[in-house]
Amino acid sequence: MAGYTTIGQLIKNLQDENPDAPVIYQYYLGEHFEVSDEVFADVAEKFDSVIPCSDAYEIISNAVK
Numbered sequence: 001m002a003g004y005t006t007i008g009q010l011i012k013n014l015q016d017e018n019p020d021a022p023v024i025y026q027y028y029l030g031e032h033f034e035v036s037d038e039v040f041a042d043v044a045e046k047f048d049s050v051i052p053c054s055d056a057y058e059i060i061s062n063a064v065k
Contacts, residue, residue, distance in 0.1 A: 002041065002045060003044075003045040003048055004041060004044030004045045004047075004048065004049040005044070005049035010027075024060060026051055028051070
């Protein structure tokens with residue numbers, strides 16, 4: 001099993017969510033960096049498909065307050 005999330009898996013994970021709920025999101029594909037899916041899979045696996053931005057939750061929480 002791969003150590004990253006695919007688009008299909010992400011869609012499946014979101015199926016039970018309210019489709020009208022607002023969401024903040026960000027995603028990257030290999031094509032954004034002009035690399036093959038194979039190369040980008042290695043990068044995605046390294047980060048476990050999580051964008052490394054340690055303060056994003058705090059920034060959003062402060063904006064919500």
